[in-house]
Amino acid sequence: MGPLSPTRTMRLWGPRSLGVALGVFMTIGFALQLWGGPFHRRLPGLQLRQPLAPSPGSAVSSCLPRQRLVFLKTHKSGSSSVLNLLHRYGDRHGLRFALPARYQFGYPRLFQASRVKGYRPQGGGTKPHFHILCHHMRFNLKEVLQVMPSDSFFFSIVRDPAALARSAFSYYKSTSSAFRKAPSLAAFLANPRAFYRPGARGDHYARNLLWFDFGLPFPPEMKTKRGDTHPPRDPSLPQLNVLPSGTGPRAHHPLDPNAVFHPAPIVAGGHSQTSSPSSLDLGSSSFIQWSLAWLDSVFDLVLVAEYFDESLVLLADALCWGLDDVVGFMHNAQAGGEQGRGPVSNGGLTAEDGQLTARARAWNHLDWALYVHFNHSLWARINQYGQSRLESAVAELRARREALAKHCLEGGEALDPKYITDRRFRPFQFGSGKVLGYVLRSGLSLADQEECERLATPELQYKDKLDAKQFPPTVSLPLKTSRILSP
Numbered sequence: 300m301g302p303l304s305p306t307r308t309m310r311l312w313g314p315r316s317l318g319v320a321l322g323v324f325m326t327i328g329f330a331l332q333l334w335g336g337p338f339h340r341r342l343p344g345l346q347l348r349q350p351l352a353p354s355p356g357s358a359v360s361s362c363l364p365r366q367r368l369v370f371l372k373t374h375k376s377g378s379s380s381v382l383n384l385l386h387r388y389g390d391r392h393g394l395r396f397a398l399p400a401r402y403q404f405g406y407p408r409l410f411q412a413s414r415v416k417g418y419r420p421q422g423g424g425t426k427p428h429f430h431i432l433c434h435h436m437r438f439n440l441k442e443v444l445q446v447m448p449s450d451s452f453f454f455s456i457v458r459d460p461a462a463l464a465r466s467a468f469s470y471y472k473s474t475s476s477a478f479r480k481a482p483s484l485a486a487f488l489a490n491p492r493a494f495y496r497p498g499a500r501g502d503h504y505a506r507n508l509l510w511f512d513f514g515l516p517f518p519p520e521m522k523t524k525r526g527d528t529h530p531p532r533d534p535s536l537p538q539l540n541v542l543p544s545g546t547g548p549r550a551h552h553p554l555d556p557n558a559v560f561h562p563a564p565i566v567a568g569g570h571s572q573t574s575s576p577s578s579l580d581l582g583s584s585s586f587i588q589w590s591l592a593w594l595d596s597v598f599d600l601v602l603v604a605e606y607f608d609e610s611l612v613l614l615a616d617a618l619c620w621g622l623d624d625v626v627g628f629m630h631n632a633q634a635g636g637e638q639g640r641g642p643v644s645n646g647g648l649t650a651e652d653g654q655l656t657a658r659a660r661a662w663n664h665l666d667w668a669l670y671v672h673f674n675h676s677l678w679a680r681i682n683q684y685g686q687s688r689l690e691s692a693v694a695e696l697r698a699r700r701e702a703l704a705k706h707c708l709e710g711g712e713a714l715d716p717k718y719i720t721d722r723r724f725r726p727f728q729f730g731s732g733k734v735l736g737y738v739l740r741s742g743l744s745l746a747d748q749e750e751c752e753r754l755a756t757p758e759l760q761y762k763d764k765l766d767a768k769q770f771p772p773t774v775s776l777p778l779k780t781s782r783i784l785s786p
């Protein structure tokens with residue numbers, strides 16, 4: 300285990316110590332994160348892949364690739380596309396995954412280490428021995444640290460809550476009682492309280508799903524008045540007082556959101572004083588800031604689905620991985636889904652779309668705060684990395700993806716599941732839309748076939764494959780035979 304960074308050290312500290320050291324450590328930690336390693340390039344095995352000319356500013360790397368990773372796989376946020384690259388990387392390098400018995404870790408309950416296949420409590424003498432923890436869970440740091448070393452690289456992904464709401468409504472239409480009752484997303488958002496009952500079955504999918512997945516508690520007024528909060532008046536403005544990760548003075552109060560359920564005190568000179576009372580009450584605003592600061596102390600990087608490729612470049616940089624390690628295809632897209640829509644700007648939306656977007660962000664105001672916060676963080680990191688350096692890396696990544704798609708895929712793109720007859724590549728069909736997948740071109744060389752299969756394999760099938768590799772069925776010899784064989 301390497302030396303602990305300030306950020307990682309904070310994961311281990313008690314809440315009281317955290318308050319004292321927070322400001323100093325956040326500043327140092329953020330500076331170290333931004334520093335990162337130079338963009339590391341390793342040449343691929345696939346025949347198709349050509350040696351790449353070094354991009355401006357890249358240097359021969361002296362960093363060591365990170366291989367202990369915790370990815371919080373948030374829902375409907377592009378996380379299956381990230382999962383695919385983690386599956387491939389771990390598979391190729393023979394890394395051990397912390398796997399769920401089925402496909403999720405007891406979700407929507409908080410993560411428990413005992414849910415991990417092959418986990419032995421540390422008291423039993425075994426140290427955490429996994430490299431990658433990445434399947435759906437409701438985040439629970441204390442239990443995660445029973446399974447993964449504290450110096451693992453923690454990361455996750457967020458998506459604009461409006462796009463996420465569209466995706467979730469279609470996907471969880473029959474799972475969430477609120478969505479099931481609503482004739483359309485527009486009808487739901489026009490009067491969500493007519494359909495939504497906190498605590499009803501599957502209703503975490505219908506409001507602040509990101510916040511829920513991050514394992515954060517809900518502000519007291521949302522818990523006690525059960526849905527009686529007022530969303531921001533104009534949610535398209537980031538009225539919440541959110542700052543980029545790791546910047547500015549952090550709150551001097553305990554930072555364990557699972558331990559304290561009251562809004563933190565307002566700090567003189569802190570951010571809370573600039574909060575807009577019209578958007579959220581002061582308690583709620585400081586509660587949100589406190590939660591975001593806690594997330595900053597835990598997560599090394601949070602990707603943003605609307606800037607997926609930019610995020611991947613930063614991820615490769617932070618992990619000291621090559622571009623080819625992060626390039627991949629989009630997974631789990633629903634036919635007619637949101638992926639074509641642009642980022643936060645509302646350009647090109649009809650008035651109805653605009654209204655729906657604003658209402659979705661207001662209804663999911665905690666997710667909107669998360670999103671604004673991590674969007675800022677991402678752009679702060681992009682500025683540190685260098686805009687033009689990033690642009691050329693993104694262009695290279697996209698060219699690489701396009702070449703892989705042409706080489707590997709029938710039609711060069713995702714297809715309707717009706718065309719996918721090979722069950723190894725047919726994505727799990729769920730919800731009211733069709734989930735797209737891939738058909739491999741015929742006539743690929745053996746090596747290319749293997750790499751293309753990895754790129755096209757949906758998450759459930761890939762998880763099963765890794766499971767079988769990690770836990771090969773044991774063939775127990777019949778007693779008589781084993782007696783004969785033993786000396």
Ligand SMILES: Nc1ncnc2c1ncn2[C@@H]1O[C@H](COP(=O)(O)OS(=O)(=O)O)[C@@H](OP(=O)(O)O)[C@H]1O
Binds near residue numbers: 465631633638
């Ligand atoms: N690269 C990239 N960029 C932007 N958006 C992307 C990307 N990859 C996947 N997606 C979209 O994310 C939606 C699926 O999210 P998840 O994989 O997290 O879903 S799940 O919770 O695992 O079911 C799904 O959204 P919808 O199509 O709107 O439903 C995908 O299209």
